[in-house]
Amino acid sequence: MKIVLKPIDETNRDAVIALSVRKDQPFVAPNDYSLKQAEETNAEYPGVARPFAIYAEDRLVGFCMFAFAPEAEDEDDRYWLWRFMIDKSEQGKGYGQAALDEIIRYFREHGADVLYLSTEPENECGVHVYHKAGFQETGEIDDGEATFILKL
Numbered sequence: 611m612k613i614v615l616k617p618i619d620e621t622n623r624d625a626v627i628a629l630s631v632r633k634d635q636p637f638v639a640p641n642d643y644s645l646k647q648a649e650e651t652n653a654e655y656p657g658v659a660r661p662f663a664i665y666a667e668d669r670l671v672g673f674c675m676f677a678f679a680p681e682a683e684d685e686d687d688r689y690w691l692w693r694f695m696i697d698k699s700e701q702g703k704g705y706g707q708a709a710l711d712e713i714i715r716y717f718r719e720h721g722a723d724v725l726y727l728s729t730e731p732e733n734e735c736g737v738h739v740y741h742k743a744g745f746q747e748t749g750e751i752d753d754g755e756a757t758f759i760l761k762l
């Protein structure tokens with residue numbers, strides 16, 4: 611399955627904003643909110659927020675956003691998978707796991723040695739795919755979200 615992460619631009623921005631998850635999946639912010647957050651973050655810390663559209667076989671299926679901050683003083687703040695979602699109509703087809711492989715590859719290829727993320731422990735599907743990709747709980751819970759780490 612060919613998964614490609616493409617930067618957000620005027621050709622895909624509206625379609626990315628239109629992607630959404632099911633009502634019983636309140637685990638990710640709406641994509642328009644994330645894109646605004648990316649702009650604000652990059653105004654202060656250029657290049658740190660890296661939002662991408664996820665394409666499977668040339669079809670837009672999801673969205674992810676990274677925090678990529680190699681200069682951050684605290685090692686734990688450098689590399690985060692900040693947002694990750696597959697549209698509700700495209701879930702359960704293996705795209706999430708394949709996209710996660712691509713995401714991990716991106717961080718490795720850009721010199722990261724570790725990748726963090728956090729999610730609610732109730733997010734059973736998310737926790738399942740993160741464990742399958744090799745992420746492990748650090749034991750930290752912040753604002754109701756468990757932190758996961760993958761050493762690259």
Ligand SMILES: CC(C)(COP(=O)(O)OP(=O)(O)OC[C@H]1O[C@@H](n2cnc3c(N)ncnc32)[C@H](O)[C@@H]1OP(=O)(O)O)[C@@H](O)C(=O)NCCC(=O)NCCS
Binds near residue numbers: 702703
């Ligand atoms: C998490 C998410 C990205 C996964 O994407 P996806 O395309 O559906 O994932 P895949 O089809 O590749 O794989 C789903 C896996 O979860 C499993 N699964 C599905 N529902 C599950 C549940 N309720 N509990 C446990 N596992 C579940 C499937 O069986 C499959 O695993 P398997 O291949 O070992 O059988 C997607 O569900 C999503 O966008 N969720 C809402 C937003 C979210 O939670 N984002 C993460 C925030 S940190």
